Amino acid sequence: MNFNFDYTEKRVIMSVFFCTAFIIANLTTVKIMEIPFIHMEAPAGVLIYPLVYVLTNVIAEVYGEEIARKTIMLGLLADVLFTFMTVLQIYLPSPIYYTGDPSLAFVFTQTPRILIFAYISYLVGNFTNARLTVIVNRTSGYIRLKNWLVVAFSEFVDDTIMVTGCYLGLVPPMDMLIIIFSTFIISLVWISVAQPFVAKLVSWAQKDVPAELAV
Numbered sequence: 001m002n003f004n005f006d007y008t009e010k011r012v013i014m015s016v017f018f019c020t021a022f023i024i025a026n027l028t029t030v031k032i033m034e035i036p037f038i039h040m041e042a043p044a045g046v047l048i049y050p051l052v053y054v055l056t057n058v059i060a061e062v063y064g065e066e067i068a069r070k071t072i073m074l075g076l077l078a079d080v081l082f083t084f085m086t087v088l089q090i091y092l093p094s095p096i097y098y099t100g101d102p103s104l105a106f107v108f109t110q111t112p113r114i115l116i117f118a119y120i121s122y123l124v125g126n127f128t129n130a131r132l133t134v135i136v137n138r139t140s141g142y143i144r145l146k147n148w149l150v151v152a153f154s155e156f157v158d159d160t161i162m163v164t165g166c167y168l169g170l171v172p173p174m175d176m177l178i179i180i181f182s183t184f185i186i187s188l189v190w191i192s193v194a195q196p197f198v199a200k201l202v203s204w205a206q207k208d209v210p211a212e213l214a215v
Contacts, residue, residue, distance in 0.1 A: 010205045011063055015071050018055045019078040025049035026079055026118060030107055040182040050190040053151045053158075054198055056126045060133035061147065062205040068130035075126075076119060083115065117165030125158030148195055155187040 005013065029045035052075070060068035086108040094101055110118075129150060136146040163180045 007205075007208050011059070011067065014055050014059055014201075014205070015074060018052060018059070018071055019075045021048050021051040021055070022075040022122070023079050023082050025052065026083075026110075027107070029118075030110075035182075035186075040185070041179065042182040042186055046183050046186045046190075050151075050155060050187045050194070052122075053126065053129055053155055053187075054191060054194055056129045056154075057133050057147055057151050058198060058201050058205060060130040061137050061202055065130050065134045068133070069127065072123065072126045072130065076122065079119075083110070114166050117162055120165065121158045121160075121162035124161055125154045128157055129154035144195060144199055147198070148191060151191050152188055155191070156184050159183045159187070 025045035025048050027045075028048070029043040031044035032041055033044045034041050056068055056072065059071055090101065090105050090108060132150040132154065133147060136150055137143060139146070159180050163176055163183070167176050167179070
């Protein structure tokens with residue numbers, strides 16, 4: 001099997017990982033995890049969700065803001081399809097001997113409020129990420145640091161919208177701030193560890209760029 005991918009194929013590969021990461025993040029968010037020793041709590045989806053922002057950043061840097069926006073919408077549509085099918089299978093009748101329906105309902109059922117704000121925060125955060133990535137890459141010097149700041153800021157916007165929208169009026173304001181802070185700190189650690197790999201990914205994606213697209 002040939003693993004030498006061209007410029008367009010690399011975009012397809014990153015789009016696949018983008019959509020997959022977004023779907024997994026939304027699915028695993030049902031699990032609330034507690035971080036040992038520091039007793040911070042955050043949805044388990046935060047373990048993979050920063051990959052969505054890293055890939056948005058890379059795609060916008062390599063392929064441009066328009067392609068990044070299309071990828072963001074593709075991710076949304078993929079998750080809508082996933083959500084539709086998982087909710088549908090919950091309501092399909094089961095034989096009397098099947099006992100898994102309550103477990104499926106617990107994992108796959110999301111309240112409309114959570115789903116709506118998950119999508120709003122995703123769109124606002126990722127569109128912000130794509131726009132700022134294009135802006136900072138028109139400047140010179142410290143590009144990797146600037147892109148790290150862009151991803152971090154976009155993640156913070158996403159986390160704030162998501163947590164506030166989902167929990168406002170349901171939990172005390174201080175608890176909301178703790179959840180936002182915990183989720184953001186985990187994301188910050190994630191994207192910081194990923195930075196060396198982001199530079200390599202950008203370099204890999206920019207190889208074999210068509211002559212008509214080269215600047």
